[in-house]
Amino acid sequence: MSKKKNTDKYYRIIQAATKMFARKGFYKTRISEIAMEAQVADGTVYIYFDNKDDILISLFEEQMKVVIDNMVGQISKEGDPAKKLEKFALVHLQLIEQNLDMAEIIQVELRQSSKFMKEYKNEKFAQYLDLIGEIVREGQEKGVFKKDVIPGVAKRAFFGALDEMSRFWVLSTRKQYDIRTAAKQISEYFLNGIQG
Amino acid sequence: MSKKKNTDKYYRIIQAATKMFARKGFYKTRISEIAMEAQVADGTVYIYFDNKDDILISLFEEQMKVVIDNMVGQISKEGDPAKKLEKFALVHLQLIEQNLDMAEIIQVELRQSSKFMKEYKNEKFAQYLDLIGEIVREGQEKGVFKKDVIPGVAKRAFFGALDEMSRFWVLSTRKQYDIRTAAKQISEYFLNGIQG
Amino acid sequence: MSKKKNTDKYYRIIQAATKMFARKGFYKTRISEIAMEAQVADGTVYIYFDNKDDILISLFEEQMKVVIDNMVGQISKEGDPAKKLEKFALVHLQLIEQNLDMAEIIQVELRQSSKFMKEYKNEKFAQYLDLIGEIVREGQEKGVFKKDVIPGVAKRAFFGALDEMSRFWVLSTRKQYDIRTAAKQISEYFLNGIQG
Amino acid sequence: MSKKKNTDKYYRIIQAATKMFARKGFYKTRISEIAMEAQVADGTVYIYFDNKDDILISLFEEQMKVVIDNMVGQISKEGDPAKKLEKFALVHLQLIEQNLDMAEIIQVELRQSSKFMKEYKNEKFAQYLDLIGEIVREGQEKGVFKKDVIPGVAKRAFFGALDEMSRFWVLSTRKQYDIRTAAKQISEYFLNGIQG
């Protein structure tokens, strides 16, 4: 009964679910709507996924794989930790912009994951967050970041700042600031503060 | 037909819902569970609220009123914008700590609000966010914050940093850092950056 | 626990119920609506009536008392059975016209009585119907009506003709025929037939 | 989303609903009872019908289609308008007798239709009534019915007479008159009157 992956229909369902979850939310989205959007029968969804929860998790992990790989590739090109943080901010916001539906799901639906799926340990997200933690640690080792900065706090603060910014992006219809500006601002705050 | 407010039962239901929504999430919480927790009959819930959505909204607005008043009072005691930001961070995390259930609902359930309640304009949240925006603007006017900081970005970045931090708090069972430390760290990043 | 009758509130509730049942139907009418219309509290309704069914029955019997007395009085003025039938038709339609709400309840809601109130024997209605039966019998005895007419069939046929006519009246917004015309036509059909 | 018709289950549900509505009335009948009677799951009912109202309407229209076709066929065999009326009376009562459940629903439940279904325009019934109106008009044209008879009144009077008669039939447990007698009597009243 193991589910088939990496097939055309599997991805069509993932795509359809991404779209529908983003539009209507996880709970308000019907399996039949996903099936219709994916142009398959309702029952077919259950050939590829165990249940509704499984669609959400799969969708998330599938995309985070890509996102993390992408991010790791981009960051590793930079040597300087400060540049790496700047790059992270930019790439993060760009990824959001390129995949608004996915971004909305991560921000809105997946927050609930701890509630509705007790067993789901969101490792992919921890991994993503740690990319920031690693940069901070590296900066401290190289002596360019303050020693008293706590990486576990800093990574959350930095990610949170980006995340809140992107929520605004996702939800607002007309974008007031361009991505480069926002990314630049946020990394600047973190690196040098707003105090002048 | 207008619903009774400011009565004992009204607040008992709000309390019960806060607890249950935090534990099980909005969708997984049954009206009957809220009623039982509040020690009223199922039908009684509908004397005080229009429907399940109304409970969530009411609960949120009721608490935000208190939170905003509280925060405004605390900040106004400080004269220096930098001190105000520090204070905001500390008070925010303290409020979270004192009301973990409410915090969880705001962070997890209310994010969905834009999905399941198209009409609900979350003005209280915008108001709260603007408290930060105002501090930033004030700091710029006083010449203590950099001129090129965009208040609309900074307020989100700062709130996001605190919010992500507190999510970690809310969700993790054992607290690794104390609140004062976290608040101090985050405001320090924003004021002076992590670069040293 | 016997219910008080013949009081101001009792009649106000009867009036309110008549209006609401006619507008919305028995099942769709809420006790609270009747109470509001009667300007009494919900609980007060139960001081005067046992339950919702009891309101419908009381309302019906209360009005039929008046209707039957009225009809008996009017008919007894006529000596000729044919004239009596004519009179019956006219008075019936006039009563309907004067009390459209009541008419609607009799025609629509009370038809259901045998369904929702197994125990309710609609004696008042049988009594009303028998007024016609009596006229027929009298006419036969006097030798003015055909001997082979079965009074039990004739009374139903005559009443049914009037009733269907008045349903049309009650339900249609603009009246196409005046009452005297309709009453005259119907009694004419019965007395002399449409064949000519 | 469009409902399936003309399937085995569709008709089984119609049959079950006809039976239950006739026995207990529309409001007192539970969907679960209809489902059980039809030997399908509760949810299955909603595959074939939008809601409870829709069952009642569908049931009625489905049967009226048959009744009207049947009646038209029978009447057209007669040439003489008087014979046609006689035939109408007989066939109407026979149809009632053959389908007591349906008859009860039409007489009792559907009277409420104008109340609980504001939008439902009972066209099938108007059509049925007009069969009588047409016969009357035809009779007048052929010079066998009086000129001053108003077809719109006569059709209601004739139908009402039959309808009231059949209500008696439907509701009474033991039948006192046979159908042919009743039909003969009623059409005789209309054609030649009871006056002799």
Added chain:
DNA sequence: TATGAATGAGAATTCATTCAT
């Protein structure tokens, strides 16, 4: 008597999931 807040049994409807074809 009169009130109206509270009750809680009850019912329509939904929708994730299954499984015969």
Added chain:
DNA sequence: CATGAATGAATTCTCATTCAT
């Protein structure tokens, strides 16, 4: 593999009725 009709458990909300004040 794919289908989609069928299932039936589950849940919100209603409203007649009660009863403490």
